[in-house]
Amino acid sequence: MRLITHNMLSCNIKGVTNGFPLKVEAEKVIEKEIDFNPDFLRHMFAKIEWKALVEAACSLGYAELPEDSPDATVIESAADESLLKKLHHALLELHLEEGALVCPETGRKFPVNKGIPNMLLHEDEV
Amino acid sequence: MWFLCVFYHRLLDFRKPEVEALAELFGEDESLQWRLPEHHHNDTPFHFVQLSSEEIAQNIAKRSILVKGMYELWGEGTCYEELKESIQSFPDSRKLPFLTSDSTFRISVETFGKALTFDEQKERIHSLTYIPFEGKVNLKNPDHNFFLMEMDESEESNGLPPIVQRRIFFGREVGFADRKLLPTFQLKSRTYLGPTAMDAEMAFLMANQANAASGKLVYDPFVGTGSILVSAARFGAMTMGADIDIRVVRDGRGPDCNVWSNFKQYGLPAPVALLRMDNNVPPWRSGLKEIFDAIICDPPYGVRAGGRKSGGRKILRGTVDPYTVPEDKRTGHIPSTGAYSLVECVHDLLHLAARMLVMKGRLVFFFPVLRDECGSEVKFPEHPCFKLVAVSEQILSSRYSRVLLTMVKVEPYSDEVEEAARLMHLEFRENHLKWLEEGNIHSSVFKPSTDSSQIQTESKTFKDPKPKYRGKYV
Numbered sequence: 218m219r220l221i222t223h224n225m226l227s228c229n230i231k232g233v234t235n236g237f238p239l240k241v242e243a244e245k246v247i248e249k250e251i252d253f254n255p256d257f258l259r260h261m262f263a264k265i266e267w268k269a270l271v272e273a274a275c276s277l278g279y280a281e282l283p284e285d286s287p288d289a290t291v292i293e294s295a296a297d298e299s300l301l302k303k304l305h306h307a308l309l310e311l312h313l314e315e316g317a318l319v320c321p322e323t324g325r326k327f328p329v330n331k332g333i334p335n336m337l338l339h340e341d342e343v
Numbered sequence: 344m345w346f347l348c349v350f351y352h353r354l355l356d357f358r359k360p361e362v363e364a365l366a367e368l369f370g371e372d373e374s375l376q377w378r379l380p381e382h383h384h385n386d387t388p389f390h391f392v393q394l395s396s397e398e399i400a401q402n403i404a405k406r407s408i409l410v411k412g413m414y415e416l417w418g419e420g421t422c423y424e425e426l427k428e429s430i431q432s433f434p435d436s437r438k439l440p441f442l443t444s445d446s447t448f449r450i451s452v453e454t455f456g457k458a459l460t461f462d463e464q465k466e467r468i469h470s471l472t473y474i475p476f477e478g479k480v481n482l483k484n485p486d487h488n489f490f491l492m493e494m495d496e497s498e499e500s501n502g503l504p505p506i507v508q509r510r511i512f513f514g515r516e517v518g519f520a521d522r523k524l525l526p527t528f529q530l531k532s533r534t535y536l537g538p539t540a541m542d543a544e545m546a547f548l549m550a551n552q553a554n555a556a557s558g559k560l561v562y563d564p565f566v567g568t569g570s571i572l573v574s575a576a577r578f579g580a581m582t583m584g585a586d587i588d589i590r591v592v593r594d595g596r597g598p599d600c601n602v603w604s605n606f607k608q609y610g611l612p613a614p615v616a617l618l619r620m621d622n623n624v625p626p627w628r629s630g631l632k633e634i635f636d637a638i639i640c641d642p643p644y645g646v647r648a649g650g651r652k653s654g655g656r657k658i659l660r661g662t663v664d665p666y667t668v669p670e671d672k673r674t675g676h677i678p679s680t681g682a683y684s685l686v687e688c689v690h691d692l693l694h695l696a697a698r699m700l701v702m703k704g705r706l707v708f709f710f711p712v713l714r715d716e717c718g719s720e721v722k723f724p725e726h727p728c729f730k731l732v733a734v735s736e737q738i739l740s741s742r743y744s745r746v747l748l749t750m751v752k753v754e755p756y757s758d759e760v761e762e763a764a765r766l767m768h769l770e771f772r773e774n775h776l777k778w779l780e781e782g783n784i785h786s787s788v789f790k791p792s793t794d795s796s797q798i799q800t801e802s803k804t805f806k807d808p809k810p811k812y813r814g815k816y817v
Contacts (some may be wrong), residue, residue: 222583222616227628237628251612256558257581264634309615333593336620339668339678343624343654 218334221308223273224265226334228320228327230342238269239318239327241276247312253305255298261308262292274307282307345378346400347414347514349492350388351522352455354548358409360733360749361551362392364705365403368554371395380419382508388455389494389512391416397517404518406578408525408547414490414514426511427473441515442474447481448489455494467491471513488516527609528573534608535600537568537591539648541641545737546574549639552733552749553707555580559636560615564622564695567591569602569614571639576611580636585618587651587680592617622691623652623683627699632756635699639707642688645784646711646743650683685711685784686775689724690768697728697756697764706750712736713743713787721746722774727763728754743788 228236267286274282281303291297292304317326318334325342328335350358363375376393383389388411394400397415404413417438418430441448450471452464459467468491478486492512528543530536541549549571555561557579563572566584568591576582584602586592595601606613620626643650668676689710696706706729712721723731723746733749754760777783 219616222618225628225631225634226618226626229624229626236626254558254581257560260558260560261634264631266628331593333589333617333619335589336618336626337587337589337678338621338624338653339673339676340654341667 218313218329218332219309220270220273220277220311220313221261221265222334223313223318224270224308226318226336228322228325229336230320230323230325230338233320233322235322236320238266238272238321240321241273241313242317242319242326243277243313245313245315246277247314248310249312251309253302255301258301258304258308259292262304263289265308270307274311277311277313279307279311344396344400345391345393345416346517347416347512348390348392349411349414349453350390351409351411351520352388354409354544354735354737355386356735356737357548357747359390360735361407361409361548362403363733364552364554364749365406366394366399368406368551368556369399369402371399380510380512383510384504386504387494389492389510401518404520407520407551408522408544410518410520412490412519413517414512415517416512416514417489419510419512421509421511423467423470423511426513430471430474430513438474441487442476442478444477446478446486447484448476448478448487449480449482449485450489450491453490453492455492457493457495459493467493490514490516524577528577530570533568533570533605535568535595535602535605537570539641539643540568541570541574543570543574546571547577549707549747550574550578550580552747553637553639553705555637555639560634561637561639562635562699563640564638564692565640565642566602566614566617568595569605571641572614573605573609573611575637575639576606576614577609581612582614583616583618583635584614585620585622587619587621587653589619592619621653621680622695623654623687625691625695632698633701633704635704636701637705637707638692638696638700640692641709642685642692643683644685644688644709644711644745646788649785650685650688651680652683652687653678654681686772689771693724693726693729693764693768694761696750697726697752697760700752702752702755704752706748706752708748709745710748711743711745711784713784714738714741722771723748724771725767726750727760727767728752728756740788743784 223239223241226239228239271282271284274280287300291300312332313329314332316329318329319326348362359377366375371394378391379385379387380389380391400413404410417433418426420426420429450468452459452467495509524547525544530540530543533540553561553575555575555578559580561572561575561580561582563584566572566586569584572582572584592602602617603613692708700706710723729750730753731748732751735747736744737747738744
């Protein structure tokens with residue numbers, strides 16, 4: 218599971234109101250290089266919850282992202298690619314292979330096995 | 344600029360929508376103008392289409408699956424004398440640049456609905472001497488490809504579109520479809536397959552309808568073995584898939600036989616994400632919207648595979664209250680699922696698409712139609728955020744077909760829209776009451792014919808409203 222996915226998910230147990238961001242419990246983290254696509258990153262940047270991404274990246278052992286969300290103009294300008302590269306690495310190259318996503322409100326663990334998060338709810342959570 | 348667009352004679356309903364979708368992808372802003380050759384039936388392989396440049400025509404043809412070729416028409420007629428006149432009156436300024444002495448060329452003869460011997464073809468090519476070709480012939484790799492295309496008038500009974508007058512076309516090829524994709528991606532050589540894996544040709548058509556391209560994110564909420572996303576990835580899109588069945592999406596049939604391996608097999612980038620989730624209760628964070636460029640899927644409509652959703656009510660052994668999972672059994676608990684009717688499934692899909700697609704994003708999905716209902720107008724699902732731009736039917740049996748719907752997001756999602764959508768859905772639900780119950784579609788498709796005498800009378804009076812050369816009969 219990449220962090221782009223983590224940034225899109227929340228706990229959706231019935232009655233839970235603050236199911237985002239899910240805490241990351243990492244057991245096995247791997248890195249896979251993929252092609253750098255600045256256009257895609259710029260498009261995604263506008264949709265990202267920055268704080269959640271920074272925290273999740275830290276729990277996977279990557280602390281290079283700036284604490285505060287960079288300005289959209291910095292991302293848009295082609296001048297500074299180093300920040301985009303970091304965003305690329307955090308969003309798309311870090312993988313949580315084994316571990317869990319934990320609901321901040323209820324503590325419910327959503328397991329991640331073989332890189333696939335299981336977000337399915339139990340019968341009594343729907 | 345008008346181009347002669349010649350199609351493969353298959354999946355007839357899908358041909359023009361594919362060209363239209365690709366025209367938008369390659370920057371054509373207005374809807375396309377089409378024109379039929381004189382006396383031709385709409386299902387003929389020959390169509391004229393207006394495009395703003397040769398480059399667009401070439402791009403469309405190259406990326407398409409069903410376009411045999413796009414041609415600059417130099418002349419046409421009902422006989423070779425008429426063709427000659429027509430070619431001679433085509434302006435020299437358009438012809439001469441392609442006839443120069445330093446270029447190479449080839450002339451091919453194509454026919455539709457008939458065959459010509461090699462000698463007959465040669466004779467026809469030699470009859471074209473009135474065109475001042477100066478260049479050298481090169482059959483392997485010519486600079487310019489010319490085509491002479493011929494079709495005779497046909498009787499209704501020979502399986503070809505009716506009411507066609509003999510027509511001969513001569514034109515210069517601008518582009519053609521890369522059908523080599525199909526043998527490469529054919530399902531029989533795919534390692535991981537499921538019972539409803541999407542056929543490669545159809546998957547590519549769906550990806551084209553969705554305008555899949557580099558830099559875009561395409562989502563399939565019923566990913567299964569990933570057969571649809573593979574085609575989107577082939578066209579350069581980033582992909583994301585979800586499924587409710589963990590066995591399908593995570594385990595596959597072994598370490599090198601799962602959704603990931605299907606991408607690896609073709610050297611395509613792996614999906615950005617695979618998730619196990621339920622579309623009925625999706626886990627998207629609140630505030631997340633307009634993130635996908637396209638959603639492509641083949642929802643489970645209960646004929647070959649039925650839909651499932653969370654909230655099954657299987658009673659756990661030893662527990663009194665069937666609705667509670669005991670603490671000690673929570674880890675590794677496999678929740679039971681309940682039936683998920685098509686009507687509900689489509690509602691959730693439209694809701695998801697309305698919220699998660701970018702503006703002008705495309706929703707492409709199959710929807711089943713019972714063919715005995717064809718007399719009355721079929722009601723397709725609707726949503727105030729979407730405009731239906733293409734409807735293509737693929738006939739699957741005499742009982743039912745599936746229709747590929749392409750919708751474009753034209754209105755942003757809001758609470759007011761949601762209310763309007765709810766009312767539209769209620770109306771749709773009203774119209775599809777019998778589809779709410781599990782197994783109903785399945786039984787309409789597979790029920791045995793009731794009475795043999797009835798079949799006989801039926802076969803006499805029953806006139807298939809759809810001609811036989813359509814769909815899979817091709």
